[in-house]
Structures are given as structure tokens and as C-alpha cells.
Amino acid sequence: MFQKAVRKRAKARIGICGPAGSGKTMSALKLAFGIVGPTGKIAVLDTENESASLYAHLGDYHVAVIKPPFTVEKYISGIREAEKLGYDLIIIDSLSHAWAGTGGILEFVDSRTESAKGNKFAGWREATPKHNSLVDAMLQSQMHVIATMRSKTEYVLVDDERGKKVPKKVGMAPIQREGMDFEFTLVFDVDQERHIATTSKDRTEIFDGFHGKLTEEHGSSIRAWLESGESAKNHAGTTQEQQPSGPKSITQDQVMELETKISEVGADRDKFLAYLGVNRLEDIPAERMTAALKALEAKTKKSDGTPGTVTDITAILAARRIPFKLDETNKEVYATPSYQDTASKEFLKTKGFKWSSSYKAWVIKMAA
Template sequence: MEIRKAERKKAKLRLGIAAPSGAGKTYSALLLAFGLGGKVGLIDTEHGSGDLYAHLGDYDIIGIEAPYTVAKYLQAIKAFEQAGYNVVIIDSLSHAWAGDGGLLDKQGKIADSGKQNGFAAWRTITPEHNSLVEAMLRSPCHIIATMRAKQEYVLETGANGKQTPKKVGLAPVQRDGMEYEFTVMLDVDMNHVASASKDRTGLFDGAYFKVTPETGTKLLGWLDTGTPPEVFDDAVFEGNQVAMLDASTLDELQAAFAVAYKYAKRFNDAEALTAATTVYNGRKAELTEEHA
């Protein structure tokens, strides 16, 4: 275990926007993305609504239709990453949870099939949900995820004393606790006014505002303040593998493997972990045979 000084590093944005239908989730997400700069990609699950804002600026779209499986979201995120996009907007993330073919739908079908009860079915669903969260958190892109808010009507008394119904937004339509995965969580009301229900940046504490490109620019300034994050160095990892191949005893091999494994684990690089394990097993077999 290593004790080190706390140090804030440069980071990519992880931002959620929750709002009722018609409050401007897509509009706000695009304006904020333009403020972050670079190529903007939008994953559209809203039946082409993403195209309605083409006049705002330059962005590209990947459309997802039902069933809204986690696999489709992962493929779309990966496609934008591989194409060098700077910002990925997921519009909306709610479909992965509560849409046709989403995780709630899948859980219900597993339970209805009789193969597992409702509680046991979550053992199948939870890893899928976690894989989507992991993809967003580890993406090299800025991620903006919109979520529908559960809707409720309240009676509001006007200046004339009459009561009229008003639509308000409540919790986002997503698995409980999803908002904690984001650096910033914005709630947008029907007047298109945003407030932060969670804000690790401290930029929006107590503020009520309309999202503009300047909001994204402001966030970018905060994100770029800090030390550069450490990046995976292929040369270092290759040196670790050479050390395993050069090991002449099992003790030397295990020591070299521990170094290689720890380095790959630091970056959560699955391919590197697999490569290190493969080299270790191969050299272990050779040494075992040599000393037999």
C-alpha cells in the first residue's frame, strides 16, 4: 500500500443533465458541449430529436433504436472514441435503464421466464449496468449524459389567486445513485433554468442559470487546472515483460510479474493485464520444465 500526497489532476468532464420532457436537455447538452470545444458526437435515442438542433453548431449523430441494450450504448461510445471525438453526449441515458429492451425490461423478462426470481435476476443485470458506468468513467472523451426526470404536476397559486397545474421534474429516470457517478449533476426546470444538485467543481454552488457555451468553457477551465494525468507507457510495460522472460528462477519471475501486474492495474488496462499473465504463465511453464 502506498501513501501519497493528494493531488488534483487534469480530467475529462462527467456531467449529467436531468429534466422533464420539454425542458431542454438536448439543447443544453449541445450548448455546453460546444463550450468544451472539439468534435462533438451525440448518441440519439430520442427518435431523431438530435437533428432538430443542427442550427446550433457542428456535431455528428449515432442513432440507437429499441431495444435499448447496454451493448448498443457501449458500441456507440466506442465508435466516437475511436473516431477521435472530444465530447460524447448520451441523449438519453434513461433508455438504457427504463426503455424498451433496457435493463429494467430485461430484469422483468428474466424474472417472468421463471429461470430466476426477481431478486436473483439482478445478478445478471447489475454487471451490465456497471459496464456502462465504467465505459463513461473511463472514456478519454468528455461525457455529457441526459436523463429524463420523473414528472409530477403540482398546483401553483397565481397572482390572481387561481390555482393552475405546473409540471415539475423530480429524480432522474435511472438506477438509484447514478447521479453520484458524475462530477456535476444539473437539474433543468421547465423554464430552462439549471441548478446543480451535485457539484464537485464548486463553480455552480447556489447558482440558478441557463446553460450556454460559456458554461462549458467555464468547466473546461476547471478541468484543465491540475497536473497532467499519468499515461500508460508501452516502453515501460514491455520492459516489465522482458524482465519476466529473462527470469532464471520462479522467485525472480514472480517478482517481475508483480511489477508488471501492478503497472497494468494502475491504469486498469485489461489487455495489459492479460498480456502480463500470458507471459508469466508461459515463462513459469518453461522454468518448471527446466528444473524438473
């Protein structure tokens, strides 16, 4: 009956909570890119008026828009469709509409209560199984799942830098059924003012005491943790004699091949190793050599699409309406998006811009 406890490989189950404007969608996408890697496929169920498509500059992902009524059945159908199409990860943005949106669970309960002449228990008797079916669809999915949830908001008075009391908007409990956070492996709470995330639940122990902005690198760390568990096949009792023959790790020739490729494409070695969940190239499992090469090839393609001249980059900045200045002598471009324009700043990072406190601008030195 009892067996030794062994952590198995698993899929991500992540919740991201925060008030409107806190950056839940962008945070979810950044984690997603890190979790699936450069060759993974990401799907987004968008209930937020097609806002998920605003971050297309971050990378490739596909969006399916859910419009009112936000019934549980629509969510489940979207999850099933993404599974059928072979996506590796799905972002549900936002899960709160299934609870408190038009046609959501609370509205369903109200309609059933009215039909039952005020008997609210009759409404919940039907609503609870519907809600549970959505939870089951997420938990049993073969995809990684990231769900954003709006937080109930409240204004509190805080002291500003001059000691004056000013109102500040803060996020409270997520708008979902109480206890929903228990269903996730990780739950992040993101604040509206600085888009800083903290963890309210962390079974991975990676983010213990975490306080910062979520990035693709954090997603890579989550992926490494998920894949470090024992495979279900091994846990089921496959013996050493039953294991396929061949090298457990890549050969020295393959190590040299990867070394050369990393140098050629200018890949970040630490990020590459984190993506594969190893500390050294020599530790890469033999069966992951193909995935490693594909990741570096994807890096090559991504690099080829990066503008390399002053003309290229200024044309893109103008098209995106990002203010900039050009220093023709030094071949430097200074971009100055507004403080609130988070999307433009993230875009500039992807193009190689660096923040300069001296110039108070995002700067890149370009080829002639």
C-alpha cells in the first residue's frame, strides 16, 4: 500500500494574481517563454478584450478570444482545443471571468436561485460541479497551465516621500472561488505600482522570499525544477536492465559541437544550460541533444531578424511611435518611452537597448 515518496516530473500549474494594470499578462507570457523554451508552442485564452495580443513583440504565441458570456464550458472547450492542436502551454487570461464575469459561476447561481424561488442551495448544487469540471480540466491537462486572476482592490492611505498621506491601490484576494490557490504549484501576487511579484504559495522552493519582476529566466528555472523529477515510467518500476542501452549523456564530440554552436550564435551559456536543466554541457542527456541543437538554431533565426543598422532600428522606433534621438557621430540611438510605457521598454530590451542613467534613455550602439 505505502511506497517511498518520489517527486515525479510534472507540468506547471501557476496562478498570477493582481489588480488591473499590474502586468499579469506580460508576467504570464515571460514565464511561459521560459518554461516552453524557444521551440515550444504557447496558447492564450483571452477574456480581456483581446489585450493579450498587445504583447506580440515578446515572441510567438497564438490567441483565442473568449467573449461574453464567460461560461465554464467555453473555458473547457478552449483547453481541449489547445491540447488537440499540440500546444505545450496554455495561459488562461483571465480565470476570474469564469467566476464573476457575465455568464460566470456567480451569475449562474443567481439565475438558478431565482428559478428555485430564492433557494440558493439549489443554485450551488448545480454550480459546484460546473466549477469543479473547469478545475479538473486545468489540473488534468497535459499542457503547462498559467492562469491569471484579477485581485479585489482596495485603496489604503500611505505616506509619500514628503510625508503626505496619499491613496494607494492595492490588490487583495483573487476574484475566484475561495481556496482556488490550493490548486496551483506556484501563486504570484503582482502589485500595480511597480509590477513587482511576490509569492503567496511556492511548492518549488525556488521563489522563497522572492520580490521582483518575473522574467523568462524565472520560467527556465521552473522548467528545470519540473523536469528534475523522476519520470513516471521509472517510478512505475522499470529496472536498470530494462533501460535502453546507449550513453546517458551526450558524447564529447557532441559537447564540442554545442560549444561551437553557442559561440557562433552568441547564445547566453548560463541561460542555455538553465533551459536544459543542467549545470554543464557534459550533463545534457543524450536524448535531449536534438532539442539542444534546435534551441540554438532558433536563436540563430531570432538573431537574424534583429535590426543591425541605424536605418533599421530608427524605422522600427518610428513605426512603434517610440520617441528617440540619433547621434550620427557615435552611431548611437537614444529611445525615450514614457515611464508608464512598459510594453515599449520591454520591446527595447529585446532589441538590445540598455538603460543609461547618464542619458536618462535607452541606448543602443548600431552598425553603420
